[in-house]
Amino acid sequence: MNIQLIIPIYKPDNKFLDLLRQIKKQTIKNISLLIIDSGSNDKYKNEIKDMNCLVKKIDAKTFNHGGTRQMGADMFPDKDIYIYLTQDAILADEYAINNIVKVFDNDNIGCAYGRQLPHKGATIFAIHARLFNYKNKSYIYTIKDKEKYGMKTAFNSNSFAAYRRKALKDVGGFPTDTILSEDMYVTAKMLLKNWSVAYCAEAKVYHSHNYTIWQEFKRYFDIGVFHAREEWIREVFGKAEGEGINFVISEVKMLIKNNPLLLFDMFFRDAMKFLGYRLGIKEKYISVYIKQKISMNKKFWNERINNEKNKI
Template sequence: MLEEAEFVVFLTQDAILATPYAINNLLAAFADPTVGAVCGRQLPHRDAGPIGAHARRFNYPDGGSVRSASDIPALGIKTAFLSNSFAAYRKSALISVGGFPQDVIFGEDMCVAARMILSGWKLAYCADAAVHHSHDYRMAQEFRRYFDIGVMHVREPWLLEKFGKPEGEGMRFVRSETAWLWQHAPQLIPSAWFRTLLKLAGYRLGKMEADLPVWMKRRLGMLHGYWNA
């Protein structure tokens, strides 16, 4: 059946379709033959905390877009943003860039999206195709997650070489989060700032992973099994 499929849809087990038409709306992006992949909007769960809710609102706005290599100067690493929590791929485009990498600790969806962009494909974001999917990470989980992101970036240096460093996007997130919390939960602003410092520390430590022993990397990261290979 997969051999005959033209498109492949990804939906994680904790993502809940917001409408019965979400997948149809997602696949509509492929009416443009230059679109290699599309991701849908991720809305916070109804019981999501303010910090988790803001993260979804920041990364998944209410307006759709189509991105190509020409957007790299303006959008940087955000050009290749894609999440397999709710996404679809044109199978021919996915195969043309070698499929999903087998040896990355994190972000195989972004790696594929970046390769598509660099190969001339476009990426679509469809705000009309939505799921409820969010996480209220504890601070230790945020640190571990960003450690893994740092590992991915240092082991896949071409991402930052081709798309630029993520620091500018990070500052934009902090400003947006502070403004959001000021309106909805001002008491959480100090903890949000501390959480940001933990993310930065985890990310920078992850980029230094070559100097760390394996036992320590297992403890610092979220994806412990990666270090068993």
């Protein structure tokens, strides 16, 4: 199977160097790698000297979560499988790439994503988020599973995800105008086209974020904006709030067992996430200038702010 590894980067830290070293240790050797660099100090250049690697430099202003990933795929139209990693996701062992590729032996799999484990030094909240969202058992979802699993059916994560070229083409590729969650957008489209999505627990990466409460608020605001603008996903797969309730219940149980003193912190944190999400859902009633201030992805609003200025 002809595979292409694609990693967009922007000012990466040492985790990216660790990722490159892990790629070289994979059981699949000499993997074709594309690095889409929208801003770095090039400190990774020594690490890629002995790799089958192409570096594509782009202006940071032109970076787009979905569009840049699609550009990477378009550069390699002869590949069967595109595997995307983020710069801060470190392959956990030498079998990670091979394990996610094997999933595509099933001809109906349109996309797959791997298991995320918390980085060393992750907070208890970051650890719980990874354990809740990424179980140790693999599964395959089809469109029929939406009745039981709701929006979870269309879950995906481009921190470590793979897409079949034929399926990606079938849904028109990655979207170019989403604030984030281009992975969920594509997955939902594939499910509606009767492709299946696989979660491969055997394909593992270390990836987590120690977000502050304010960062959590901003991220969930952006998620709300995505769901508001892609309302069809909620209409087809159901609202996200149900999964959120399950998350909170699981979090309470975990803290009671491990650190009950953090329960107040947890409730405040989760309340801010919920507030951020609900504001995002209602974003059409909020000034674009305020939206940029409370968004994690501020660049998404730049063009919209310029449009507002041109109207004046």
